[in-house]
Amino acid sequence: METKARTLTERRKAATQLDIAQAAAELFTELGPDAVTTEAIAQRAGVALRTFYRYFRSKEDAVAPLLSVGAEGWRALLAAADPDAAPVDAISAAIHGSLLVVDESGAGGLLLIRGLLRAAQTDSALRGVWFRVNGESEDLLRVVVGERAEPDAAPATTALVAAAATAAIRIALEVWALTDDPPVGPAAPAELAVAAFRALAAGLPISGR
Structure with a gap:
Protein backbone atom coordinates (compact mmCIF):
# COMPACT_ATOMS: atom_id res chain seq x y z
CA MET A 1 0.00 0.00 0.00
CA GLU A 2 2.84 2.35 0.87
CA THR A 3 4.56 1.60 -2.45
CA LYS A 4 1.38 2.44 -4.36
CA ALA A 5 1.07 5.72 -2.44
CA ARG A 6 4.65 6.67 -3.34
CA THR A 7 4.02 5.79 -6.96
CA LEU A 8 0.93 7.98 -7.07
CA THR A 9 2.88 10.84 -5.48
CA GLU A 10 5.65 10.51 -8.03
CA ARG A 11 3.11 10.52 -10.84
CA ARG A 12 1.55 13.68 -9.50
CA LYS A 13 4.95 15.33 -9.24
CA ALA A 14 5.77 14.34 -12.80
CA ALA A 15 2.43 15.71 -14.03
CA THR A 16 3.03 19.01 -12.25
CA GLN A 17 6.55 19.26 -13.68
CA LEU A 18 5.22 18.61 -17.18
CA ASP A 19 2.52 21.26 -16.75
CA ILE A 20 5.17 23.78 -15.74
CA ALA A 21 7.39 22.72 -18.64
CA GLN A 22 4.52 23.16 -21.10
CA ALA A 23 3.78 26.61 -19.73
CA ALA A 24 7.44 27.61 -19.93
CA ALA A 25 7.78 26.41 -23.52
CA GLU A 26 4.64 28.27 -24.56
CA LEU A 27 5.86 31.52 -23.01
CA PHE A 28 9.36 31.21 -24.46
CA THR A 29 7.79 30.69 -27.87
CA GLU A 30 5.31 33.54 -27.54
CA LEU A 31 7.45 36.18 -25.84
CA GLY A 32 11.09 35.20 -26.29
CA PRO A 33 13.42 34.12 -23.47
CA ASP A 34 14.29 37.58 -22.18
CA ALA A 35 10.66 38.58 -21.60
CA VAL A 36 9.72 35.46 -19.62
CA THR A 37 9.89 35.36 -15.83
CA THR A 38 9.52 32.49 -13.40
CA GLU A 39 6.47 34.25 -11.99
CA ALA A 40 4.84 34.26 -15.42
CA ILE A 41 5.57 30.57 -15.90
CA ALA A 42 4.11 29.68 -12.51
CA GLN A 43 1.01 31.73 -13.23
CA ARG A 44 0.54 30.13 -16.67
CA ALA A 45 0.94 26.67 -15.13
CA GLY A 46 -1.44 27.47 -12.29
CA VAL A 47 1.03 26.78 -9.50
CA ALA A 48 2.56 28.83 -6.71
CA LEU A 49 6.02 30.29 -7.24
CA ARG A 50 7.37 28.18 -4.39
CA THR A 51 6.11 25.10 -6.23
CA PHE A 52 8.06 26.17 -9.29
CA TYR A 53 11.27 26.45 -7.29
CA ARG A 54 10.61 23.13 -5.62
CA TYR A 55 11.23 21.48 -8.97
CA PHE A 56 13.37 23.86 -11.01
CA ARG A 57 16.36 26.12 -10.41
CA SER A 58 15.70 28.52 -13.28
CA LYS A 59 13.15 29.44 -15.92
CA GLU A 60 15.22 27.71 -18.61
CA ASP A 61 15.56 24.53 -16.57
CA ALA A 62 11.76 24.29 -16.48
CA VAL A 63 11.52 23.03 -20.07
CA ALA A 64 13.60 19.90 -19.40
CA PRO A 65 10.65 17.56 -18.61
CA LEU A 66 8.96 18.46 -21.89
CA LEU A 67 12.11 17.62 -23.83
CA SER A 68 12.67 14.43 -21.84
CA VAL A 69 9.21 13.01 -22.56
CA GLY A 70 9.99 12.39 -26.20
CA ALA A 71 13.27 10.70 -25.36
CA GLU A 72 11.57 8.44 -22.84
CA GLY A 73 8.93 7.50 -25.38
CA TRP A 74 11.34 6.43 -28.07
CA ARG A 75 13.54 4.46 -25.70
CA ALA A 76 10.41 2.59 -24.62
CA LEU A 77 9.55 1.83 -28.25
CA LEU A 78 13.03 0.44 -28.82
CA ALA A 79 12.92 -1.65 -25.66
CA ALA A 80 9.60 -3.15 -26.81
CA ALA A 81 10.77 -3.86 -30.37
CA ASP A 82 11.01 -7.37 -31.81
CA PRO A 83 14.18 -8.86 -30.29
CA ASP A 84 14.90 -10.64 -33.59
CA ALA A 85 14.80 -7.47 -35.67
CA ALA A 86 18.06 -6.14 -37.07
CA PRO A 87 19.44 -3.37 -34.81
CA VAL A 88 19.36 -0.69 -37.51
CA ASP A 89 15.78 -1.57 -38.42
CA ALA A 90 14.62 -1.69 -34.80
CA ILE A 91 16.23 1.65 -33.94
CA SER A 92 14.94 3.28 -37.13
CA ALA A 93 11.41 2.07 -36.41
CA ALA A 94 11.57 3.37 -32.83
CA ILE A 95 12.86 6.76 -33.98
CA HIS A 96 10.16 7.02 -36.63
CA GLY A 97 7.41 5.90 -34.29
CA SER A 98 8.35 8.41 -31.62
CA LEU A 99 8.35 11.38 -34.01
CA LEU A 100 5.49 10.34 -36.27
CA VAL A 101 2.49 12.65 -35.99
CA VAL A 102 -0.77 10.72 -35.78
CA ASP A 103 -3.10 13.33 -34.33
CA GLU A 104 -3.51 17.03 -33.59
CA SER A 105 -1.92 16.67 -30.18
CA GLY A 106 1.23 15.19 -31.69
CA ALA A 107 1.45 17.98 -34.24
CA GLY A 108 1.01 20.57 -31.51
CA GLY A 109 3.77 18.99 -29.48
CA LEU A 110 6.26 19.17 -32.33
CA LEU A 111 5.31 22.74 -33.13
CA LEU A 112 5.94 23.64 -29.49
CA ILE A 113 9.38 22.03 -29.69
CA ARG A 114 10.00 24.05 -32.86
CA GLY A 115 9.20 27.28 -31.04
CA LEU A 116 11.40 26.28 -28.13
CA LEU A 117 14.37 25.44 -30.34
CA ARG A 118 13.98 28.71 -32.18
CA ALA A 119 13.98 30.55 -28.87
CA ALA A 120 17.11 28.63 -27.85
CA GLN A 121 18.97 30.13 -30.80
CA THR A 122 19.38 33.35 -28.82
CA ASP A 123 19.53 31.93 -25.31
CA SER A 124 22.60 29.97 -24.18
CA ALA A 125 20.85 28.69 -21.04
CA LEU A 126 18.03 27.14 -23.08
CA ARG A 127 20.56 25.59 -25.45
CA GLY A 128 22.36 24.20 -22.42
CA VAL A 129 19.19 22.48 -21.22
CA TRP A 130 18.58 21.07 -24.70
CA PHE A 131 22.08 19.59 -24.90
CA ARG A 132 21.92 18.33 -21.32
CA VAL A 133 18.68 16.45 -21.94
CA ASN A 134 20.13 14.92 -25.10
CA GLY A 135 23.23 13.85 -23.21
CA GLU A 136 21.18 12.23 -20.47
CA SER A 137 19.05 10.46 -23.08
CA GLU A 138 22.15 9.12 -24.81
CA ALA A 163 25.32 8.51 -29.87
CA ALA A 164 24.32 8.15 -33.52
CA ALA A 165 20.65 7.62 -32.71
CA THR A 166 20.55 10.53 -30.28
CA ALA A 167 22.38 12.84 -32.68
CA ALA A 168 20.08 11.87 -35.54
CA ILE A 169 16.99 12.91 -33.59
CA ARG A 170 18.60 16.06 -32.22
CA ILE A 171 19.86 17.26 -35.57
CA ALA A 172 16.60 16.41 -37.34
CA LEU A 173 14.61 18.48 -34.86
CA GLU A 174 17.08 21.36 -34.98
CA VAL A 175 17.12 21.48 -38.78
CA TRP A 176 13.34 21.18 -39.03
CA ALA A 177 12.82 23.86 -36.37
CA LEU A 178 14.54 26.43 -38.56
CA THR A 179 12.14 25.79 -41.45
CA ASP A 180 8.41 26.28 -41.89
CA ASP A 181 7.90 22.70 -43.04
CA PRO A 182 4.87 20.94 -41.52
CA PRO A 183 5.29 18.24 -38.83
CA VAL A 184 4.13 15.61 -41.34
CA GLY A 185 5.42 14.70 -44.78
CA PRO A 186 8.81 13.96 -46.37
CA ALA A 187 10.56 16.88 -44.60
CA ALA A 188 9.08 16.13 -41.16
CA PRO A 189 11.30 15.26 -38.18
CA ALA A 190 10.36 11.56 -38.33
CA GLU A 191 11.68 11.21 -41.87
CA LEU A 192 14.73 13.43 -41.33
CA ALA A 193 15.77 11.56 -38.20
CA VAL A 194 15.51 8.10 -39.75
CA ALA A 195 17.47 9.20 -42.82
CA ALA A 196 20.15 10.74 -40.60
CA PHE A 197 20.43 7.66 -38.40
CA ARG A 198 20.68 5.27 -41.35
CA ALA A 199 23.40 7.44 -42.87
CA LEU A 200 25.37 7.40 -39.62
CA ALA A 201 24.72 3.70 -38.99
CA ALA A 202 26.13 2.78 -42.40
CA GLY A 203 29.59 3.33 -40.95
CA LEU A 204 29.00 1.46 -37.69
CA PRO A 205 29.87 -2.21 -37.04
CA ILE A 206 26.37 -3.00 -35.79
CA SER A 207 25.65 -6.65 -35.24
CA GLY A 208 23.41 -8.65 -33.00
CA ARG A 209 19.75 -9.49 -32.92
Missing part, protein backbone atom coordinates in the same frame (compact mmCIF):
# COMPACT_ATOMS: atom_id res chain seq x y z
CA ASP A 139 23.46 7.68 -21.53
CA LEU A 140 20.16 5.89 -20.87
CA LEU A 141 19.95 4.69 -24.46
CA ARG A 142 23.26 2.86 -24.12
CA VAL A 143 21.58 0.46 -21.70
CA VAL A 144 18.69 -0.23 -24.09
CA VAL A 145 21.02 -0.70 -27.07
CA GLY A 146 23.26 -2.96 -24.99
CA GLU A 147 20.34 -5.23 -24.19
CA ARG A 148 19.79 -5.80 -27.91
CA ALA A 149 23.44 -6.38 -28.78
CA GLU A 150 25.37 -9.61 -28.91
CA PRO A 151 27.08 -10.55 -25.63
CA ASP A 152 30.49 -9.92 -27.16
CA ALA A 153 29.57 -6.51 -28.61
CA ALA A 154 32.25 -3.94 -27.89
CA PRO A 155 31.20 -1.24 -25.40
CA ALA A 156 32.49 1.37 -27.84
CA THR A 157 30.08 0.10 -30.50
CA THR A 158 27.13 0.29 -28.13
CA ALA A 159 28.13 3.82 -27.18
CA LEU A 160 28.53 4.84 -30.82
CA VAL A 161 25.09 3.46 -31.76
CA ALA A 162 23.46 5.35 -28.89
